[in-house]
Amino acid sequence: MTMHSAPMEKTIRALLDAKKYQTLKDVLVTWEPADLAAVFEEMGEERTPLLFRLLPKETAAETFAELQPESQELLIRGFSDRELHELVNELYVDDAADLVEEMPANVVKRILAQADPQMRKEINEILRYPENSAGSIMTTEYVSLRPEMTIAEAIQRIRRTGVDKETIYTCYVTKERKLLGTVSVKDMLLAADENTRVSEIMDENVISVSTLTDQEEVAKMLSKYNFLALPVVDADGRMVGIVTFDDAMDVMVEETTEDIEKMAAIVPTEKPYLRSNAWDLFKHRIPWLMLLMVSATFTGMIITGFESALASQVVLTAFIPMLMDTGGNSGSQSSVTVIRALSLGELDFADLPRVVWKESQTALLCGLALAMICFGKIMLVDRLLLGNDGITVLTAFVVCFTMAVTVLIAKLIGCTLPMCARKLGFDPAVMASPFITTIVDALSLLVYFSIARSLLFT
C-alpha cells in the first residue's frame, strides 16, 4: 500500500491551518522519510519548517537527507544554532558529507561549526576523496569487532554502538585497522555456542574496494554479490568505511541516467528534469547539436559534389531520407546494444572479433530482408500506385543495393566505435545514435552516388 501524495497534502494543509499539531504529529509519524520529503517539497517555504519541527529527531534527520538541496538550504537558514546542532549530529556521516558538498560556503561554515568534533573529522575524511569514488560515497559508521571477542561480547558491542550505524548486519573484524574478515549477525545468531570466538566464524575471504574505486564499479559489485555492504580500504590496507546497498542502488540509477543522456547527445546533468530551467536544458543540449550540425557539412559537400548528376535524376533525391534513416536506425541498434553490454560488463574489448562477426551476419540478414521489401515497395507503391514514372527497375535496384550496403556499414561502425572508445578510455555511451548517424549518413550517400554513377549515368 504505497501512498499517493496529493490527498495527503490536502489533509496536512487543513490540519496546519486548524493548528491541530498533535494530530499532525500522529499522522506524520506513520510515514516513511521518503514520503515525508516528497510532501514537504510541495508544502512551500512557510509550512515546511513548522512541519519539520513536529517530527521525532531520527525521522527528521532521515527526512532531511531525502530533501532537495534547495529545500535543505531553506530549512537550515531558518534553524537556530541549537536546532542545526541537533540535526547535523543526527545525520549519517555520508548524508552530512553530501550536504556539505551541496551547500553554499556560508551555510557550510555554520554546519561544520555545529558538528561535533568526531563528526567534523569524519565529514572531512569523506570530502577528501575525488567525486564518484568509493571514498566519496562511503560512510564511516560501521560496526567493527576484534577477532578475539566471543559472539556474546560482539553482540554486546553491537547493542552498545549499533544505534548510530548505517548497517549492523555485516560486521567487520579488524586488528590495528587492518580488515581481517567479516561476520554477519545471522551467523552470530545462528551459531551454536555464544562463547565461540569471532575469529572462528568470520569469513576471511573478504571482497573489498579501494577508496578510489569508481562508484559505478562498487555498485556493480554489490549487485553481483548481493551484499548488504562492501568494505572500503585505503592504500595501506586499512579499513576506512563501507558502501551500503541503498547507496549502490542510487548510484546505479544515476549512472544509467547519465549513460542514457549521453546516448541521446545530451551533456549529463544531475538535476531532475522539473528542477532544470530552460537555460539549464539549453546548456546541456546545445553543444552536441552544434557539433553534429556542423559535421553534417560533409554530407552537404557530398551532395553538392553530385549536384549535376542529381539534377538529371531528381528521382534519386526522394530516397535519400529513407536510406539515411534506415542506416541511422541500424547503426543505433548495434551501438546501443553494445554500449549497454559494455556497461553491464558482459563485453570487453577482447570480444571485438566475435561481436563483429555476429553483427556482420545480422547485418546481412537485415540488409537482405530490407532490400527485398524495399524493392517491392518501390515498384508497387512508388511506381505503380503513386505513378512515378521516373522510377525504373534499375533505379529500384540501385536504391536497394545501397540499402543493404548501408545497413552493413552502419552495423559494423555501430558495434566497433563503442568498443574502441572503451579501449581508448573514452565513455562508449557517447558513440551512440546521433554520432553514428552522422558518420553513416555521409558514408551511405557516398555509396548511393557511387553505385548510381556506375549503373545509371554510363
Place this chain on the structure above:
Amino acid sequence: MTMHSAPMEKTIRALLDAKKYQTLKDVLVTWEPADLAAVFEEMGEERTPLLFRLLPKETAAETFAELQPESQELLIRGFSDRELHELVNELYVDDAADLVEEMPANVVKRILAQADPQMRKEINEILRYPENSAGSIMTTEYVSLRPEMTIAEAIQRIRRTGVDKETIYTCYVTKERKLLGTVSVKDMLLAADENTRVSEIMDENVISVSTLTDQEEVAKMLSKYNFLALPVVDADGRMVGIVTFDDAMDVMVEETTEDIEKMAAIVPTEKPYLRSNAWDLFKHRIPWLMLLMVSATFTGMIITGFESALASQVVLTAFIPMLMDTGGNSGSQSSVTVIRALSLGELDFADLPRVVWKESQTALLCGLALAMICFGKIMLVDRLLLGNDGITVLTAFVVCFTMAVTVLIAKLIGCTLPMCARKLGFDPAVMASPFITTIVDALSLLVYFSIARSLLFT
C-alpha cells in the same frame, strides 16, 4: 580486491588435470558464488560437473542459481536423482521457481519429483502469478513472528528457522496470516528488555505490495524506501512472501536494459548479447527497421511532390541531411529526457503543460543559436570557402529559418508523444529517437519546401 577470472581459470584447469581435488576444494571455497558461476561457465561440459561436486552443499546451490539456463540444464542432466534431490531442496524457493520456468518439460518433471512436498507446494504457488508481477519474483521463505511473542522468544525462533530464510533481518508479525507489522533484528537487539513483546516494538505502518504489482514498481519502492525487503500480500490481505533488495536490483537492471532497447528500436530480449546468435538479433531488430523504412515513404512522397522545384534549385538538396539530422537529434534529446523522467517517476501526465512550456523555451534558445551558427557556416564555409555560387543570402535564410522551426517542432513532438503514450497506457520508451525522427523528417521537409516555395520560387 575483486577477482579476475582468466588466471583463475588457468589455475583450475591445471589442478583438475593434476587431479588435486583437495587443493581445488580449498581454493573454490574461498570464492563467492557469482565468481564461481562465471568461471564454471567458461570451463566446458566435462569439467563443470566435476567442479560442482567439490563445492559445499550451500555454496553449490547458490552457485547453481547464478548459472545460465543452458549450464543448469547440462548439470541437471548429469545429476543422479539423489544429487538433484539435494540441490533442489537446498535452493531458495524463488530460485527454484525460476529454474522450473526456464527448463524444458522433461527436466521440470524430474525437478518437481525430487522436490520435497513443501518445496513443491511453494514453487507452484510462485508459478501461479503472472510474469513480471511481485508474486512471480517473491520468495516464500521469510521469518514470521506472532505479536504476543517476547523478543527472547522471537530470537529463539529466528535461531531455529533462520538458516533457510532469504533474509532474517526484517521479520514479519502476522496473525492468521494477516500482516500486522514488521520488526527488525536491529530493533530487537537494541531493545532494552528482552521480555518486551514483539507487538510493542513492531512498526505497524507497513508498506506492502500486492501479488500483482508490477516488478518494476516493486523495485522502485525498495529503492525509494531503502528497505531490505518488501512484504507481498494477496487480495485478502494475507501475507504470501517477500521481495528482497537483491532481486530488486536485478529487476532494475533488466527493466532499464529493456527501456534502452526499446528506445533504440529493438524488440527487447532477456538473452545476454554474447548468447544471442545472429538469427535472434535479426528477429529482434528487423520489425522496427521494416516499419520505419516503410514509413519513410511519406518523406519520399514529399520530395517527389517538390521534384520540379528541386530540379531548378538543386542546391537546396545539399541541406536536407543537415536539417533532418538536427531535427532528429533535437527531438531525441527531448523524448529521451522525458522517457527517463517518466520511468523514474519524476513526471506524470499532469505535468504536460509545464513540460511543453519548458521545451518550447529550450527549443527557441537552441533553434536561435543553431540558426545563427548555421547562417554563418553556410555563408563562410559553403559559399566562400567551398565556392558554391548557387547559395544566396536568401537560400541561407531559408535553411536557417527552417532549422529553427524544425527544432521547435521536434522538441514539442519529442516531449509530447512519450507523455501521451504513458497516458494511453503504452510504453513511452517506444516513442524515442527512431520513431520521432521519422515524423520529424517528414515535417521538416514540408516546412523546408513551403518556406522555399514562398521565398525562392516567386
